[in-house]
Amino acid sequence: MSPQAGVTIQTQFETAAQQREADQLGMWLFLATEALLFGGIFAGYLGYRVLHPETFAAAAAHMKVGLGTLNTAVLLTSSLTVALAHHLVQQGRRRATLVLLGATIALGCAFLAIKALEYTLEFREGLMPLPGLEFRYDGPPPGQMFFNLYYTMTGLHALHLTVAVVMMAVIFVLVWRWRTPDRQARQVEMAGLYWHFVDIVWLFVYPALYLV
Amino acid sequence: MSTTASPPLGRRLDTRAAAAGRNYLNESTSLRSWLLTTDHKRIAWLYLASITFFFFIGSLAALLIRLELITPAGDLVDSDTYNKLFSLHGIIMVWFFLVPSIPTTLGNFLLPLMIGARDVAFPRLNLLSWYIYTLGGLFTLTATLAGGVDTGWTFYTPYSSMFSNTAVVMAATGVFVVGFSSILTGLNFMVTVHKLRAPGLTWFRLPIMVWTLYATSLIMVLATPVLSISLLLIVLERVFGIGIFDPALGGDPLLFQHLFWFYSHPAVYIMILPGMGVVSEIIPCFARRPLFGYRAVALASLGIALFGFLVWGHHMFVSGQSLYAGAVFSLFSFLVAVPSAIKVFNWTATLYQGRIHLTGPMLYALSFVGLFTLGGLTGLFLATLALDVHLHDTYFVTAHFHYIMVGGMVTAYFGGLQFWWPKMTGRMYSEIWAVIAAITLFIGFNLTFFPQYLLGIAGMPRRYHSYPEAFQLLHVASSAGAVLLAVGYLLPAIYLPASLRWGRRVDNPWGALGLEWTAADTPPIKHNFHQTPVVTGPPYGYRNDAEPA
Numbered sequence: 061m062s063p064q065a066g067v068t069i070q071t072q073f074e075t076a077a078q079q080r081e082a083d084q085l086g087m088w089l090f091l092a093t094e095a096l097l098f099g100g101i102f103a104g105y106l107g108y109r110v111l112h113p114e115t116f117a118a119a120a121a122h123m124k125v126g127l128g129t130l131n132t133a134v135l136l137t138s139s140l141t142v143a144l145a146h147h148l149v150q151q152g153r154r155r156a157t158l159v160l161l162g163a164t165i166a167l168g169c170a171f172l173a174i175k176a177l178e179y180t181l182e183f184r185e186g187l188m189p190l191p192g193l194e195f196r197y198d199g200p201p202p203g204q205m206f207f208n209l210y211y212t213m214t215g216l217h218a219l220h221l222t223v224a225v226v227m228m229a230v231i232f233v234l235v236w237r238w239r240t241p242d243r244q245a246r247q248v249e250m251a252g253l254y255w256h257f258v259d260i261v262w263l264f265v266y267p268a269l270y271l272v
Numbered sequence: 273m274s275t276t277a278s279p280p281l282g283r284r285l286d287t288r289a290a291a292a293g294r295n296y297l298n299e300s301t302s303l304r305s306w307l308l309t310t311d312h313k314r315i316a317w318l319y320l321a322s323i324t325f326f327f328f329i330g331s332l333a334a335l336l337i338r339l340e341l342i343t344p345a346g347d348l349v350d351s352d353t354y355n356k357l358f359s360l361h362g363i364i365m366v367w368f369f370l371v372p373s374i375p376t377t378l379g380n381f382l383l384p385l386m387i388g389a390r391d392v393a394f395p396r397l398n399l400l401s402w403y404i405y406t407l408g409g410l411f412t413l414t415a416t417l418a419g420g421v422d423t424g425w426t427f428y429t430p431y432s433s434m435f436s437n438t439a440v441v442m443a444a445t446g447v448f449v450v451g452f453s454s455i456l457t458g459l460n461f462m463v464t465v466h467k468l469r470a471p472g473l474t475w476f477r478l479p480i481m482v483w484t485l486y487a488t489s490l491i492m493v494l495a496t497p498v499l500s501i502s503l504l505l506i507v508l509e510r511v512f513g514i515g516i517f518d519p520a521l522g523g524d525p526l527l528f529q530h531l532f533w534f535y536s537h538p539a540v541y542i543m544i545l546p547g548m549g550v551v552s553e554i555i556p557c558f559a560r561r562p563l564f565g566y567r568a569v570a571l572a573s574l575g576i577a578l579f580g581f582l583v584w585g586h587h588m589f590v591s592g593q594s595l596y597a598g599a600v601f602s603l604f605s606f607l608v609a610v611p612s613a614i615k616v617f618n619w620t621a622t623l624y625q626g627r628i629h630l631t632g633p634m635l636y637a638l639s640f641v642g643l644f645t646l647g648g649l650t651g652l653f654l655a656t657l658a659l660d661v662h663l664h665d666t667y668f669v670t671a672h673f674h675y676i677m678v679g680g681m682v683t684a685y686f687g688g689l690q691f692w693w694p695k696m697t698g699r700m701y702s703e704i705w706a707v708i709a710a711i712t713l714f715i716g717f718n719l720t721f722f723p724q725y726l727l728g729i730a731g732m733p734r735r736y737h738s739y740p741e742a743f744q745l746l747h748v749a750s751s752a753g754a755v756l757l758a759v760g761y762l763l764p765a766i767y768l769p770a771s772l773r774w775g776r777r778v779d780n781p782w783g784a785l786g787l788e789w790t791a792a793d794t795p796p797i798k799h800n801f802h803q804t805p806v807v808t809g810p811p812y813g814y815r816n817d818a819e820p821a
Contacts, residue, residue, distance in 0.1 A: 072389060082394075
């Protein structure tokens with residue numbers, strides 16, 4: 061590692077710009093991989109929806125559209141705060157960055173809490189097709205398929221958001237310490253890209269499951 | 273990489289490495305320095321060790337299969353055990369040997385050296401990939417010890433999700449985990465090629481090996497996650513009863529096949545493209561001619577990667593997908609043969625008027641060209657809709673993909689390993705034994721798998737442990753070939769390690785060009801180059817008027 065203009069450059073790189081571009085490209089490729097991961101389950105959802113349009117629409121009527129919409133608003137706001145945090149950390153404004161990172165984490169947690177509330181309500185209504193639980197949905201069987209897909213897709217998304225929240229929490233601590241500001245700027249940028257991606261996935265999950 | 277005359281073959285004595293004395297191998301020797309290394313060259317060795325281990329297990333399963341098939345009756349193992357054997361063979365060979373084989377060993381070792389970089393873009397991620405691979409391997413071994421799995425390597429639903437009583441969850445988890453190793457390696461390689469090329473090393477000055485590794489990485493990054501989600505859905509269905517493929521809920525098993533082959537057909541190109549890269553390095557070196565049609569070969573690599581994403585439905589011609597889809601997939605399957613053929617023609621044209629040296633690695637490379645061509649042409653039979661109805665799920669298919677995977681990829685892997693062995697170790701192995709091993713492999717391979725084409729045409733289905741007596745002669749020939757093939761694989765396992773002790777020290781025994789040979793020590797130093805090389809010309813500056821050895 062050799063310092064160059066206050067930036068730590070790892071052995072394999074020549075310049076700070078090269079290192080930054082490599083980080084960015086790496087993150088974008090990772091997001092491409094993630095997009096294909098969700099793409100697989102979305103392809104399955106779309107296929108089944110074409111096969112069973114009416115049953116799916118009937119089952120989707122049991123979704124809590126209000127809570128889903130509220131969550132969409134929460135997540136979109138978090139995208140704004142994370143974008144602002146990136147903007148501020150580049151200007152070296154530590155305190156403002158911390159406030160916005162904190163807000164991002166809080167909004168992420170709020171989303172997960174609302175999602176948990178939704179799951180709880182569905183559990184009470186007997187709409188969870190898990191072994192050992194009573195499944196009280198009275199429509200035709202493909203309706204259960206809808207719920208299977210609902211729990212798989214929202215669960216996978218919630219898992220990703222949980223990872224993103226943990227990542228943001230770690231970066232919050234790193235910004236708090238403020239040891240290598242240029243590195244923290246990169247970390248906020250990379251984590252921000254991931255955060256936006258998780259938001260964008262929700263923007264596909266929400267209309268597909270709630271608004272059909 | 274410059275355009276000066278090639279050094280003659282057989283320039284034996286090392287001048288630089290012997291004088292300097294320090295290299296990536298002896299720079300530190302503790303176990304810790306190996307297990308926590310971030311040096312791409314050492315990580316290549318970690319992979320080489322793990323992959324050899326899994327290759328051995330997969331081969332053992334194959335040998336048991338061939339032993340069972342010597343007699344028409346199912347007498348050596350019962351049908352359940354037989355199912356577990358071919359499943360184990362497939363799972364291990366595909367995900368723990370073929371997919372990682374060349375990229376993680378030769379690729380890891382060579383990619384930074386070939387592009388004049390000090391390491392890959394993310395060295396720690398590179399080490400993490402190996403640990404993930406090992407973790408995935410442990411899951412799969414646990415599945416084997418827990419009684420094995422009998423779904424075949426394809427995990428088709430609803431059998432795998434609803435009916436099989438074997439360790440499906442454990443095996444699927446193993447494959448799921450190893451997928452992330454693949455993704456991270458691909459990601460790392462792509463960023464490395466984009467961002468770490470030496471000054472002057474433009475895209476069209478890259479060796480074909482780098483082009484093929486890049487194309488392979490592209491598939492790894494974009495296809496593997498679809499496999500991950502398909503396996504995840506199987507696990508969810510088995511563990512939590514969340515049936516996405518359950519026919520009783522209106523689920524469609526065909527969906528699983530679509531998702532599975534969306535990965536697994538491109539994965540075939542993950543398994544063959546790096547082999548093409550190796551051959552494109554070996555043939556110009558031993559023909560003493562620049563690679564013919566460099567640009568066409570480079571672009572054909574990307575062409576194969578892109579077309580490879582559009583042909584998955586040819587695995588489902590008889591699974592009930594629409595005839596219209598079948599026709600489209602058939603067309604694309606024919607089209608993917610075009611870039612493959614471009615490569616074969618260019619390798620052949622490179623030989624024309626060359627000064628051909630039939631060394632061990634060259635024999636492997638030439639075997640590759642022949643066997644790959646035969647495997648590729650029989651692929652066209654299978655891409656033909658009507659013919660596939662007859663040949664589907666017969667030994668013809670088995671023979672076809674083994675010609676590509678084993679005749680192609682494994683041969684290229686052995687050829688490449690021996691071509692770069694002197695670079696990796698600084699030692700030369702016994703050339704005579706390499707020639708013998710290459711010839712044994714070629715004969716053994718054809719004896720094993722050519723009869724399987726005939727069996728397939730005659731109607732012998734795959735995955736059966738007993739068969740009518742009329743097929744016995746061909747099965748016995750195939751099993752005899754398997755023994756010969758095993759000898760061909762075991763020989764390098766003896767003479768290569770032996771060379772570490774008794775092999776003479778060499779620098780560049782082939783007179784090969786390419787940054788890894790001309791700009792780096794043998795074996796290379798820790799961060800590869802004493803100073804960053806500057807590239808001024810195209811690759812493969814070989815000339816056939818240089819003095820022979």
